[in-house]
Ligand SMILES: [Zn+2]
Ligand SMILES: [Zn+2]
């Protein structure tokens with residue numbers, strides 16, 4: 001380090017390191033960056049002891065106090081010591097720099113140490129980063145010296161970490177379930193729109209009686225699932241299975257039932273069985289079918305959300321149709 005005293009007047013105190021080295025410094029500079037040092041200087045005899053960290057870390061600390069700079073090399077070598085010093089002496093900017101620097105350097109080898117330090121130095125973001133790192137690589141971390149030391153000396157923290165990992169797993173499972181459910185509701189809402197498309201406009205193989213027959217047989221360009229849905233409708237119309245026990249009929253029946261539950265067109269709806277099913281459902285309303293009610297609500301809202309994006313799709317569709 002360049003001597004911090006070059007640009008300043010005669011030093012008026014010394015910082016004494018663990019090894020007994022004395023670094024000359026200026027009371028006004030130290031006091032201006034650290035409220036803790038300000039108090040220490042007032043009550044000391046001009047020698048301020050900074051123990052507990054290597055000498056070179058104290059030198060890097062003083063360099064920051066004077067020049068507000070910390071090299072990558074210093075951060076790499078003394079990041080943890082500097083975090084402690086910045087926390088103890090309340091040097092906010094250095095603390096932020098250390099949190100960022102250590103956060104970028106969290107590894108399987110050092111994660112337990114950095115986590116403990118983050119906890120001691122009240123650095124919640126760094127703590128969280130370490131806890132996540134530890135959770136994601138626990139198999140490797142539990143083989144490290146750091147983890148073994150923690151197990152032997154700090155069972156409370158070990159428990160805290162294990163709890164964090166359990167919570168993290170639970171959150172992940174919930175998020176996965178939400179994503180899967182979301183996909184299901186979206187697929188079903190698309191199926192609902194596709195069904196209305198077939199029963200209202202007609203498509204390649206199925207169309208309503210009052211719509212002109214489309215003779216061209218190219219696949220439907222509006223819905224990837226349209227052909228499958230048309231096959232299902234045709235099957236349902238012609239299947240001879242007793243009481244519709246076949247799987248395809250059951251599936252179609254569920255789709256019709258779901259449609260009826262969310263249909264807003266009521267009497268003008270062209271989807272087969274729409275009003276009959278609704279009537280049947282109203283007459284024999286089964287109490288406590290909460291799962292079905294939830295499904296209906298979710299699909300209805302997914303459909304409403306998708307309809308917000310529909311104008312864009314229709315525009316694309318129309319521009320496609322205009323191309324000769
Ligand atoms: Zn279609
Ligand atoms: Zn069938």
Ligand SMILES: [Zn+2]
Pocket residue numbers: 259260263264265266269270271274275
């Ligand atoms: Zn309907």
